[in-house]
Amino acid sequence: MLSFSTLLVFITFALCYLFNLQWQRNAQKPKQASLPPGPKPWPIVGNLPEFIINKKKTSVSHWIHSFMKEMNTEIACIRLGNVHVIPVTCTEISLQFLRKQDASFSSRPLTMATDVLSKGHLTTIFSPLGDQWRKMKRVMVSEMLSKERHRWLHKKRVEEADNLVRYVLNQCKNGDEGGLVDLRLVAQHYCCNVTRRLIFNKRYLGEGKADGGPGFEEEEYVDAIFALVIHLYSFCISDYLPFLRGLDLEGHEKIVEDATSVLEKYNNPIIDGRIQQWRDGKKHEPQDVLDVFISLTDDNGTPLLSADEIKAQVSEIMIAAVDNPSNNLEWALAEMLNKPETLQKARDELDYVVGKDRLVQESDFPQLNYIKACAREAFRLHPIAPFSPPHVSVTDTTVGDYFIPKGSHVIVSRVGLGRNPKVWNEPGEFKPERHLQDCNKGEEVVLEEPDLRLFTFGRGRRGCPGVVLGSSMITMMLARLLQGFDWSIPTNQGTIDLCTGRGVPFLAKPLLAVAKPRLLPHVYCFSTESEIQ
Structure with missing residues (x-):
């Protein structure tokens, strides 16, 4: 029989042997990548x-960019609760997420704000990966944003382009020295008017104003849209600690719920009334996007979209179509007013391509490369938000030699891409010419940016499907305003202050500029088809 001491020695040797064997096995395994650096x-x-x-103190985005700069890293990891947030500031790593491994990062987080606005994530942009997202994306791509539908809606866009010029012209009549124009108001309401025209076949929610400007209802509507823009992905604490939802510690929930209620107050009666018209047989042919949504049926002939899906999707479209184009126009003109030579180059291009005997049309866009270069440069320097909407990883993976856990929120820095000194020479300067140099001779400048050197409309499975519509709205707005009017900074103001507001991407103060007509009076005569409705 073995003595206790002999047994102890045997067990010790056995444990040492097993430990050594496990150590050898671990040494042979490839070392698991670590998380990206971070606090x-x-x-x-x-x-x-x-x-x-x-x-x-400042803002979450400022904090993130500051510590990434201090750590000299272009990818980081912040853990908020049990969520890994992965900010990225460079093109190469962003492309790995949104091109090479796009399928692994094709979901969205379930946040308080997106849940409220999208009626439980029924829409295209805000829904997580799944059957609902696939259904709504098919509807949007094939029924609203196809090339055929874009051509079908052309007349409505022209009507609003004419109304844009008419409204600014009416402001010029207020004084002999030209009229002082609030370009933020002009841009935001033009984008909203276009989108309402496409969806509802109407621009006004109330009576509007005689000069073509927005009434109380339209102003309330736009204010609600931009309240939602600011709060949709605003790093709300309850999104990372869900048990806090309902306490509304930051006041975000009330803001989002109130703004959503404003949109629904105006949208829902129109949608409900239109659904009833189709049910009663009073409508038979689609005249706008709302009719298209209502008339869609599945293989059994039953409505494809529920009333809630239509209502949620309409609200989402309104937000997606208004924020980016209007912000781009205000920043582009602010930069151009501070650099009169860019204004002159843009006018020279318009005079050469279009002339002064007619207003610019969408068919002119392919030749307006300098106009689009100005818009691209505004996108580069002044994006609508510091980060892209989060892309959620659906599996554990490795990107750039770093481990990215399943469920991580990847946020691409629009600011980091657009102002990256490794990509852009003099990244803080407004130089539209840089985008002309990037094109081969004879190529068209486009606003879409597939290589992610700057962030315009996003890319990949979660990229913006409305690139054609968004590009058209931006180009038309900028081209019509520059062709139709001479713009100048108000007397005694000096230059435009390009400071942003606290915690928002917009100019701290709305852009005010003096407009004077630069075309002959007969060019501003519009057909009755484009009269204000």
């Missing part, structure tokens, strides 16, 4: 303490 997280709450402190 050291606290237990359970992660980096939420720093997050909260910096959100109150």
Whole structure:
């Protein structure tokens, strides 16, 4: 019988042997990639303490960009609660996420704001990966944003382009020295008017104004849209600690719910009334996008979209179509007013391509490369948001030698891409010519940016499907305003202050400029088809 000491020696040798065997096996395994660098997280709450402190001091985006610069990294990891947030500031790594491994990052987070606006994530942009998202994306791509539908809606876009010029012309009549025009108001309401015209076949929700400007209803509607734009992906604490939802510690829930209620107050009666018209047989042929949505049927002949799906999707379209183009126009003109030579080059191009005897049309766009270069440069320097909407990883994966856990929120820095000194020479300067140099001779400048050197409309499975419509709205707005009017900075103002507001991507103050007609009076005579409705 073995003594206790002999047994102890045997067990010790056995454990040493097993330990050595396991060590050898681990040594043979490839080393697992580590998470991207970032601030050291606290237990359970992660980096939420720093997050909260910096959100109150400046903004979350400023904090993220600052510590990434200090750490000299172009990809980072912040843990908020149990969520890994992965900010990226360079083109090469962004392309790995959104091109090479696009399928792995094709979902969206379930947030408080997107849940409220999309009626439980029924829409295209805000829905997580799944059957509902696939259904709504098919509807949007094939029924609203196809080339055929774009041509079908052409007349409605022309009507609003004419109304845009008419409204600014009416402001010029207010004084002999030209009229002072609020270009933020012009841009936001033009984009909203175009989108309402396409969806509802109407621009006004109330009576409007005699000069073509927005009434109270339209102003309330646009204010609600931009309240939602600011809060949709605003790093709300309850999105990372869901048990806090309902307490509304930051006041975000009330803002989102109130703004959503404003949109629904105006949208829902129109939608409900139109659905009833189709049910009663009073409508038979689609005249706008709402009719198209209502008239869609499945293989059994039953309506493809529920009333809630239509209502949620309409609200989403309104937000997606208004924010980016209007912000781009205001920033582009602000930069151009500070650099009169760019204004002159744009006018020279319009005079050469279009002339002064007619207004610019969509058919002219392929030849308006300098106009589009100005819009691209505004996108590069002044994106509508500091980060892209989050892309959620659907599996564990490795990107750029870093481990990205399933469920991570990848956010691409629009600011980081557009102002990256490795990509752009003099990244802080407004130089539209750089985009002309990027094109081969004879090529058309486009606003879409597939290589992610700057962020315009996004890309991949979650890229914006409305690139054609968005590009058309931006180009038309900028071209019509520059062709139809001479613009100048108000007397005694000096230059335009290009500072942004606190925590928002917009100019701190709305852009005000003096407009004077630069074409002969007969060019401003519009057909009765484009009269204000």
